[in-house]
Amino acid sequence: MKRRAVDGGQPVRTKPFPRWPHYDDEEMQEIVEALRAGPWSAGSPKIRLFEEEFASFHQTKFGIACSSGSVALFISLKAIGIGPGDQVIIPAYTFLATATAVIDTGATPVIVDIDPNTYNIDPAAAEKAITAKTKCIIPVHLAGCPADMDAVQTLAEKHGLHVIEDAAQAHGAEWKGRKAGSMGTMAGFSFYQSKNMAAGEGGIITTNDEKLASLARSLVNVGRDVEKGWYEHVRYGWNYRMTAFQAAVLRAQLRRLPQMNAKRAKAAEYLSTQLAQIDGIDPMPKPPEVTAHSYHLFIVRVQPSKFGFQTKEQLVKAVNAEGIPCNAGYKPLNSYPFIAEKSQTPSPVSVAEKASKQEALWIPQYVLLGEKDDLDDVVEAFQKLRQAAET
Numbered sequence: 001m002k003r004r005a006v007d008g009g010q011p012v013r014t015k016p017f018p019r020w021p022h023y024d025d026e027e028m029q030e031i032v033e034a035l036r037a038g039p040w041s042a043g044s045p046k047i048r049l050f051e052e053e054f055a056s057f058h059q060t061k062f063g064i065a066c067s068s069g070s071v072a073l074f075i076s077l078k079a080i081g082i083g084p085g086d087q088v089i090i091p092a093y094t095f096l097a098t099a100t101a102v103i104d105t106g107a108t109p110v111i112v113d114i115d116p117n118t119y120n121i122d123p124a125a126a127e128k129a130i131t132a133k134t135k136c137i138i139p140v141h142l143a144g145c146p147a148d149m150d151a152v153q154t155l156a157e158k159h160g161l162h163v164i165e166d167a168a169q170a171h172g173a174e175w176k177g178r179k180a181g182s183m184g185t186m187a188g189f190s191f192y193q194s195k196n197m198a199a200g201e202g203g204i205i206t207t208n209d210e211k212l213a214s215l216a217r218s219l220v221n222v223g224r225d226v227e228k229g230w231y232e233h234v235r236y237g238w239n240y241r242m243t244a245f246q247a248a249v250l251r252a253q254l255r256r257l258p259q260m261n262a263k264r265a266k267a268a269e270y271l272s273t274q275l276a277q278i279d280g281i282d283p284m285p286k287p288p289e290v291t292a293h294s295y296h297l298f299i300v301r302v303q304p305s306k307f308g309f310q311t312k313e314q315l316v317k318a319v320n321a322e323g324i325p326c327n328a329g330y331k332p333l334n335s336y337p338f339i340a341e342k343s344q345t346p347s348p349v350s351v352a353e354k355a356s357k358q359e360a361l362w363i364p365q366y367v368l369l370g371e372k373d374d375l376d377d378v379v380e381a382f383q384k385l386r387q388a389a390e391t
């Protein structure tokens with residue numbers, strides 16, 4: 001029997017996985033063009049082209065580039081008029097920014113539980129949390145798996161709510177052939193360096209509503225009106241603009257996205273089949289309505305005890321020691337005191353707690369860009385730990 005790397009044995013793998021962010025001559029050429037032609041920010045044709053290309057790829061009419069995914073959510077909420085006294089329903093298992101975007105408008109996030117089979121918002125829990133003050137719901141397409149948008153939209157129509165999609169992890173993902181970012185009133189994507197489309201930092205808002213698009217464009221540009229002069233601000237706003245260099249990189253990243261997501265999806269299918277054979281690992285299923293999963297994360301549900309560990313953190317450490325990148329993922333939003341004091345959690349979020357404390361293990365997307373041999377190392381690492389636990 002092989003000794004575990006955490007106990008001083010040889011790791012399964014010592015080679016790195018494919019480097020992320022990935023770039024090639026296309027990014028180089030785009031950046032040099034942006035540098036030479038200018039302008040480097042407002043008025044850059046690179047930014048305009050990227051907005052049009054991204055929006056069109058995501059089946060929406062408008063794209064408004066901005067400085068981050070957090071900003072994209074905040075500005076979307078501001079554009080639809082969310083503010084003090086309003087409530088916005090969000091899932092418990094998401095990145096902090098889903099909550100802070102709401103809090104920064106002066107509104108109250110109402111945190112609800114998630115579905116155990118997707119870790120996305122549980123529509124039944126969301127419906128129970130609706131009050132007269134609820135104005136909006138934010139489904140998060142966690143890991144690149146779209147939330148149940150049929151249920152979310154039915155709920156929104158029934159109760160007259162806006163839907164803002166948190167598509168930060170869902171570039172190119174689809175629910176029944178409809179692209180993430182095209183189904184709500186507005187949506188926010190992120191281009192942080194770990195994301196499936198990366199520019200170091202950056203974000204974009206997508207929408208089909210022309211008025212909201214021009215309002216969002218004004219809000220990220222210090223409240224300017226494009227028709228008016230530079231110092232003729234018409235409303236309160238912020239400088240949340242994207243630079244031409246980010247847009248240049250992102251044009252190249254967008255062209256490569258379909259091919260890269262296809263590779264991730266194929267790898268995820270292979271890994272799911274292989275890992276499902278190991279007692280103690282249950283890969284997250286892909287709902288049949290999800291016609292494209294962007295696999296920003298490959299999530300498996302684990303039973304640490306089957307691998308000889310008391311906690312998930314110990315298992316994560318052991319898998320890492322075998323040379324496989326993975327992490328323990330989010331904590332429920334309401335577990336952060338500074339979020340809890342500014343939000344409401346009307347019912348227990350036990351599925352999110354279980355995911356966080358016991359079950360969810362995240363493998364980052366770049367692992368899925370490896371070849372079969374690389375993926376086999378992932379499987380071998382879990383097999384090795386399982387065998388070590390049995391003997």
Ligand SMILES: Cc1ncc(COP(=O)(O)O)c(C=O)c1O
Pocket residue numbers: 068069070071094095097098140166168169189190191192202203
């Ligand atoms: C689900 C989710 N929402 C929002 C964000 C915020 O995006 P950014 O980091 O670009 O501000 C992220 C990214 O980290 C995310 O994963």
